[in-house]
Amino acid sequence: MNNFNRFGHLLGVINVGNAYCKFLVYAAKNAEILTCHEVKLTEISNLPGWSEFDGNVIWRSVLECIEVSIKNLLILDINPADIVALGICNHRETTILWDSSTGFPVYNAIASSDTRTSEILSRILLKTKNKINYLKEATGLPLSTCFSAIKIKWLIDNVKEVRDAIEKNTCLFGTLDTWILWNLTGGVDSGVHATDVTNASRTMLMNIESLQWDTRLTSFFGIPQKILPQIKSCSEIYGYVNAGLLTGVPIASMMGDQQASLLGQLCVKAGSITCSYNEGSSLLFNTGQEIIDSDNGLLSTVAFKLGPDAETFYALEGIAPCAGTAITWLNDTLMIPTQQLGNNNSPNCHSTLVHSLSDPQVIGGVPSTSNTYFSGVTHLNPLVSNNNYRAPITTRICDEITFVPAFSGWYSPYWKYNSRGIISGLTSQTKSQQIVYATYEAIAFQTRQFLESLTRDCKMWPPIDRLLVGGDIVTDNNFLLQLIADLCGLTIEKPQTTSPPCLGAMLAAGLAMKILTLDHFRTYCVPPVDIFQPSIGDALRDARFSRWMKTVQKSLVLEYGGKSNSRAVSTEFLFEDKTNERPVSYSIPGTIFLFSSFTILLVAEILLQK
Template identity: 40%
Template sequence: MADTRIKYGPLIGSIDEGTSSTRFLVFASKTAEVLTYHQLPIPSIVPKEGWFEQDPMMILEAVKETIDVTCDNLIKLNINYEDIVAIGITNQRETTILWDPTTGKPLYNAIVWMDVRTSSTVDDILENGKHPQDFLQCLCGLPVSTYFSALKIRWLMDNVQGVKEAIEQGRCLFGNVDTWLVWNLTGGVQGGLHITDVTNASRTMLMNIDTLKWDPNLCKVFNIPMNILPQIRSSSEIYGYIFDVTKLSGVPIAGILGDQQAALVGQMSFEMGQAKSTYGTGCFILYNTGTLTVRSTHGLLTTVAYQLGPDKKAVYALEGSVAIAGISIKWLRDNLNVLNDVSESAEMAQAANEHGEVYFVPAFSGLYAPYWRKDARSVICGLTEETKPGHLVKAALEAVCFQVRDVLEAMTLDCGHPLTKLLVDGGMTVNDYLMQMQADYCGIPVVRPMMAETTSLGAAIAAGNAKGVEVWDIESMEAVPCDTFVPVIKEDARDVKYSRWKMAIKRSLGWVEDDNSKAGLDLPRLVEGAEQMISGSRIAKAFPAGMYLIGTAAMLMASEILKGP
């Protein structure tokens, strides 16, 4: 095989384990371009409404397969896969796995980040102010929410007999997806490393955001034994080497970043005050606050952005998490048959005229930042006889933009400095119409890299930057070329639309009292809310006597929304 190092330089591999798929990509160190990759879907298991699980063994086997197939792809390109000098990992965050280190088998399915079964656990933690929200957030930077790993661990301990027994017998390990993969890829039951990095640890509610260590007080609040927790390491160092489980045996794993932090690194957002938004299943906005831990008073999270070496200071970020972004378009396709393919969304939205304007709040599992309302549920406001499928698609795309603006407004209030531009990445950014709408509704330029794989690139940068690898120097790396979308609508038009969005948000609140049961629904309030949603419509004006029937129909539609994706 020809020596390709002269052309490409040493190669860096990147495991990108996301919510819906797993990929392995290979980057050329000379150009930071993707040479090849392989991708496999990861299905979700939904045993109950609001429950989202995945099979940890399927995730692991998919990672191994994508590595080996990508190596085969390199051979076909006449590139030697032995030129891969390091591997980085980026992963869906908060997704929680407990396993038995003596057998290597999971004790339960992975509970995915968006799962809301821990709603009652949240209530127990906050009951009667026993553990004040502000006190806990001061320690870990996070609000008490179903989102984070500690609540998922607590639920497993309380509800799965096998987990209880394993913990009592000292044969239980915890990890998010990064930890599970590293443990298995470095040997598993034969001495696998039980580690995580600071970015993933900062999403558990168990790490002290200032000391970057597991906090005994937080572990006590959740009654989680510290001996099940992995060792916390930096985001960029050689942790260990691939065991004999793939074609890349002996290659070092040298970088770990949670997926949103990896996107920040991949966007080269190393300066304080830079921010990026990633558009995928959900939508996540990170604002680099440098070495300062900014405590949000406006509904945002304080998180670790990265620590690029054990001898380097951690860099922090404010984060706003939007639970539902791309998944709302898939919901319109799969549940309502509004469109045949997500690729049609831009064309359908553009074809929808301004008459019959619709607002859609996609709160399938409640609202995340900056509201943090688990009692919220999806509503569609403004339906008239002129409403067409395109209006619903447009409303779903607009909802993504409005939710991003919600977060940016909160960031401005917390930091005192409005953003001058927003860096974007993720699957949805291929939609030019969405990107222009984002610029219009936020009133700032939206900058999109022409190279779409910024999350995977971030993990590769962390690995390539590690001491002992050092094929990249982040201080000399150039940002990838970008497209820029500039606002074109007037400020008053922008503010009118945003005020209507806020009205729709208000109508989405207080729909359920118990996330785990429909028995908690207040039917009279549902009917009242449904009537309010359409009280200004032409249908209501034309048929005032039918208001109750209309309200009931809207209530039934809302019940379908509650079933989730």
């Protein structure tokens, strides 16, 4: 320890999402963030439903974040050589293919929320007799446009450069962690082509029990196994930085962002639970070493594997593609002022919005006689369980507006890829603040859906009475946190940290380097929490949820292209694999059936007379 500066061992974490790329440097001994730099990523959307990112831009952004952070360390008189390892956490499912001989992507990275693969999914469902869970036993996942396999299939079918690279044996596939690792470790010259079990579990190509690529799955999608990376644990040395300011530093952890958040909030025991709110929302429930097959629309996934020889922990997960995305849409597309996703530099706009949401004339808020939490500051204020602020949720005007942000269809619990988003109840008197409120309400109700599915799947487990949360859109949004507590009927605990996924990746790297233990992390690195208690009764909570579910019903029957599905759709479990068997007479034209039946009767009558 004497060879290090006053902060001791340092750990760097690269975090790449669908909105920002950032690099953080932690003091390992107490998880203090010493410096951080982030770069906004620009989405490319050439057609409706398409969402891409330039892989080269992502890589250059990573380098910029590292370079600026290292300069910041020097300004702070901290030696960058004290960084003993790097960790990587990333937005899962985003798919990129590149040519190993040139080092360049053969196509843009396709984001998880991209829906261009809907037609391919439709054909697969036709082939499997509409069994959405056809591959779930092997993968833990329902068939969906979300996961990587179907994106790879689209790339193979539609991009000649991909097929050429496969033929030349130079095509490589990866999620964002793999792309960054390959470049960090030398790229064309010596790049390590690997991923971890959490990211691999989101491809729909890995067997969730063996933790290896499954030839049955690769054959099903027509994907050559030779393009896939090696699968490793979340916490081990993958390789070493090949060039630049951190040359020789080991990359010692890689994790999908939601699983990293689970670890970063120390949900390491079976029965622990967390929910993250970023572009989408994700609720993860640690099931220990047991794989639970959900009958209620949740997926089974790998939670973490903290070392090559460590036990594998699994989780049930509910995911919604639109949470922060819906807020960004309000702000950027409808020009309705709201909190910028992940932006803590514009407090005045957010403060104005929240005060207007608290106006009884707008949505019937019940403001406290004490000071509001939303004073325009950019850091969390400490909260206690006896909050004096009641979420504004009881008015006739507010009851008129409901919002279902199914921009990319439905994930959990319905897995209906072609549903549409709906805002219901608009009138000429509707105010913009009411639409913002309805958006926040939808985010809370999506969480309630996950919790209800989880309760059905885990009837023998202890009941859930509190929920750990994190993510960009709740970082400085006590209003939304209180609303989630009220509408879900749970105690909400938000750790005072800006990036739980980065904390998890840091912990995994520290474990791999043997400079951290779970006990040390629990003692010295766990931040204090802000607590939000429910402030309304079950009757009001259930009434509002029931009203929102009526709009969900409309969303489920309205398909892309404006067509309405004429069949009545149950909002219980659309994802169940039901055999669509019909009587034989259904396959015979009516006229032929009637004529043949009459002929048989006539012949029978003649025979009886004889």
